[in-house]
Amino acid sequence: xxxxxxxxxxxxxxxxxxxxxxxxxxxxxxxxxxxxxxxxxxxxxxxxxxxxxxxxxxxxxxxxxxxxxxxxxxxxxxxxxxxxxxxxxxxxxxxxxxxxxxxxxxxxxxxxxxxxxxxxxxxxxxxxxxxxxxxxxxxxxxxxxxxxxxxxxxxxxxxxxxxxxxxxxxxxxxxxxxxxxxxxxxxxxxxxxxxxxxxxxxxxxxxxxxxxxxxxx
Numbered sequence: 059x060x061x062x063x064x065x066x067x068x069x070x071x072x073x074x075x076x077x078x079x080x081x082x083x084x085x086x087x088x089x090x091x092x093x094x095x096x097x098x099x100x101x102x103x104x105x106x107x108x109x110x111x112x113x114x115x116x117x118x119x120x121x122x123x124x125x126x127x128x129x130x131x132x133x134x135x136x137x138x139x140x141x142x143x144x145x146x147x148x149x150x151x152x153x154x155x156x157x158x159x160x161x162x163x164x165x166x167x168x169x170x171x172x173x174x175x176x177x178x179x180x181x182x183x184x185x186x187x188x189x190x191x192x193x194x195x196x197x198x199x200x201x202x203x204x205x206x207x208x209x210x211x212x213x214x215x216x217x218x219x220x221x222x223x224x225x226x227x228x229x230x231x232x233x234x235x236x237x238x239x240x241x242x243x244x245x246x247x248x249x250x251x252x253x254x255x256x257x258x259x260x261x262x263x264x265x266x267x268x269x270x271x272x273x274x275x
Contacts, residue, residue, distance in 0.1 A: 072224055073115060073239050077246050081228060082113050084249045089228055090235045092248040097241065099234040100217040102193040103172060106180050108231040112189035114141040114169035116225040116236060118214040123149020126159075126200040128208035133159060135210065138167030141189075141227040143236070145214035146175035153178035153196045157186070164188045172227060172234050174216050191229045 081089070090098050105111075117140040121128040132142055142163070146154060155171060156179035163171065170189030176196030177183065183190050213222040219236050221227075226242035228235050237245055259272055269275070 071239055073226055073242050077243065078113060078226070080250065081226070081242070081246045082111070084228070084246070084253065086228055086230050086232050086235045088249045088252055089237065089245050092252055093237060093241045093245040097219055097235040097237045098217075099172070099219055099236060100174065100193070101233055103174060103191050103216075103229075103234050105229060105231060106177065106190045106192065106195065107184045110170075110187075110189040110191070110229075110231075112141055112170035112172065112191060112227060112229040112234075114139050114227060116141055116143045116221050116223060116227045118210070118212060118221050118223055119144040120209045120212065120214045121146050121149075121154065122203065122206040122208055123147055124152045124198075124200050125203050125206045125208070126152075126154040127202040127204065127206060128210055129154060129159065130202070131208075132210045133162050133166065133168075136166070136168055139169050141169045142171040142173075143214065143216070143221050143227060144171065144173040144175065145216050145221075146173065150175050150193050151196055152176055152198045152200050154200055155190070155192070157182040160186050160188045160190065170227075170229070172229060189229065191234055 117136040119132045154175045155177040160183050172191040174193050176194040177192040178197050180195055211223050221236050226237045
């Protein structure tokens with residue numbers, strides 16, 4: 059680690075799988091903080107089960123409001139380990155994803171889905187265990203318009219974060235952070251160091267130290 063933060067929008071290469079494995083048990087907040095408070099998706103996007111965690115390269119999907127055809131198309135071409143990151147624009151109040159699609163994703167080895175819309179069949183999704191992060195749970199059905207304006211594999215924007223194919227997607231109970239490969243190569247080692255420091259701080263506090271003293275406030 060050089061100690062020099064990457065450019066906010068820099069993208070080069072892919073993320074080393076060994077580095078991804080190191081990221082698995084970090085936290086979304088730590089990764090977000092370690093790279094200068096970047097990459098946080100809207101706070102409404104949470105896992106349908108608190109224990110769910112997702113970590114992998116992004117496969118972006120843009121779908122029209124109330125239409126999930128482009129997600130089906132993404133399921134056909136995304137690679138094992140990919141995380142579907144779906145932007146439904148302002149069409150939050152629909153159930154774009156359910157048991158059948160999740161079963162297909164799990165069978166194909168995808169790492170999970172992050173969507174700024176709704177999902178349904180949540181009891182079955184929890185049993186299946188595929189990491190599922192959504193803005194809401196919603197029973198409203200969707201259409202499949204063959205002429206709908208969508209895309210797969212092209213950059214999407216969710217909140218104020220642009221997500222491109224291959225970006226790091228990390229989600230846990232607190233939320234989701236998305237980092238470019240350049241940012242991830244900095245943030246993962248920095249997060250590991252940060253967690254070691256925080257463990258030492260917690261140890262001091264358990265021994266009676268005050269936070270105002272620990273942080274010199």
